[in-house]
Amino acid sequence: MPTGVALHDPREQLFGAAERILLRDGPNALTSRAVTTEAGCAKGVLHRHFADFDAFLAELVLDRIGRLDGQAAALCDSAGTGTVVGNLTAALTELFGPVAVAIVGLVTFRDDLCARLRQARPGGGVPLLTEAVAMVASYLAAERGLGRVAADADVDALAPMLIGSGHLLFAGREDVPEAGAVTRMVTAAIGGVVRSAMQ
Structure with a gap:
């Protein structure tokens, strides 16, 4: 059964989720699971678009x-x-x-x-x-x-x-x-x- 929601612009939605976490909870709270949860998508979505979490952060x-x-x-x-x-x-x-x-x-x-x-x-x-x-x-x-x-x-x-x-x-x-x-x-x-x- 699929989890999360379909993302029309996955990169921008993941970037937006990361920014909200960063502003609300600080850099300590920024994890791949926190970002995908905030974006309302499966964790695999992030890894489908980025090699790893640091690659995601660098692109952000x-x-x-x-x-x-x-x-x-x-x-x-x-x-x-x-x-x-x-x-x-x-x-x-x-x-x-x-x-x-x-x-x-x-x-x-x-x-x-x-x-x-x-x-x-x-x-x-x-x-x-x-x-x-x-x-x-x-x-x-x-x-x-x-x-x-x-x-x-x-x-x-x-x-x-x-x-x-x-x-x-x-x-x-x-x-x-x-x-x-x-x-x-x-x-x-x-x-x-x-x-x-x-x-």
Whole structure:
């Protein structure tokens, strides 16, 4: 007798189940049985689509990293509009949503997952955070090209500062920090290089 329900998009439904567990119960609770139970399907479904559980988790992280492409494009498109501080505040608030923060925690929690991700991403660094640094550096470079950020601004140093500070601001919280706190952090990090009275 079959168990569970038919999945129309098994990968995405399993990824969604994993994210719900991660947000609700933390990385300790993330097992293949917990994921398939949450997704309402037989355990074999996960192993039919992924070599093992760490392969599943690696694909989950890589899928979520891939979603940064849209955010990166939107942030770069915002160059020259609004304010630099406002654009970065909005981007960091979107970037450090609960799922992204939980995924960074998951990556640092599981050694086998880290090893697989190092193979898939030869550049190194903490997955998701590394891509976020590149996103912010590209945006700051675009603003520098438009003259809204100082010509001598070291965007390759400012970007990791913003991502590291942003991660610390959002991680380990039950709620989202108030917009004012994010704006103050961004202003403190880049206020000296922004070439606008309104920043």
